[in-house]
Amino acid sequence: MAGASRQQLLATFKDLLASGAFSDLTLTCGADTYRVHKNIVCSRADFFARAVKFGGKETEQGQVDLPDDEPFIVKLLIQYIYEGEYEPCLPDDDYSSVVATETKPTSKKKHRNSHTYNYGFPHSCLPYRYSCNDPNVCPHHTCGSHCGYQCAEFTCATCKPNPPTIQGPPDQLITHAKMYEIADKYNVTGLKELVKEKFNRACQNFWDDANFAIAAHHAFSTTPETDKGLRDVVSKTIAEHMEALVKKPEVETLLTEFNGLAFRLLKMKMEAGWK
Incomplete structure (x- = not known):
């Protein structure tokens, strides 16, 4: 009802x-x-x-x-x-979960064996210290016993086997970047959170498309360095697909123009132990 x-x-x-x-x-x-x-x-x-x-x-x-x-x-x-939505829309169930996160704090999930898991993929240990800040990654992986504290951007194939569902073509990457810009310009309630979720899904599905670099450039050129919303998604996407993306001239140009992005990637790779 x-x-x-x-x-x-x-x-x-x-x-x-x-x-x-x-x-x-x-x-x-x-x-x-x-x-x-x-x-x-x-x-x-x-x-x-x-x-x-x-x-x-x-x-x-x-x-x-x-x-x-x-x-x-x-x-x-x-x-x-x-x-409360814009095209291309999220699947109904997924949209409901995004709306819920705007009003409820996120929390770690408990498994029936009473352990609390963070499900923070991709996950990296602290390789130079042989330790991990949050070793209970998921029911299938506990740092130390499974990896010797050598995780480098680990993603569990069981817990996160596929990119999240998405509708629409690759050029939606640019649309989302522009929607984030207008959400900030007009101070629109809740819109940034929805855009971040859509942009993240689009990056996971279309990271190898030419629209990715265009959208990334728009995101970095229309937001201040203090606004990490889309910037962190871009950094994470490039880090996850570094070998393929850094060979692209448009991504190389992106890294040259925005030093903050290049430094963020350098820091991420250092924390991951350069693996």
């Missing part, structure tokens, strides 16, 4: 956007026009709340123009504001 009620509520919001019924604010971007609702867009994106509260014609005429943004990305932004 709860699921059906949520679907009905979602359908109502989608109908409000499609019909423009009860609209009290107009958003324009290029040739696109959206008849939206202040209660919805202002509560979901701080930019619109400030534009309505302190704006000139935004307050007088009930109109906000977005001339500097890409119409396609704005379309996806509006979709997210009204639906």
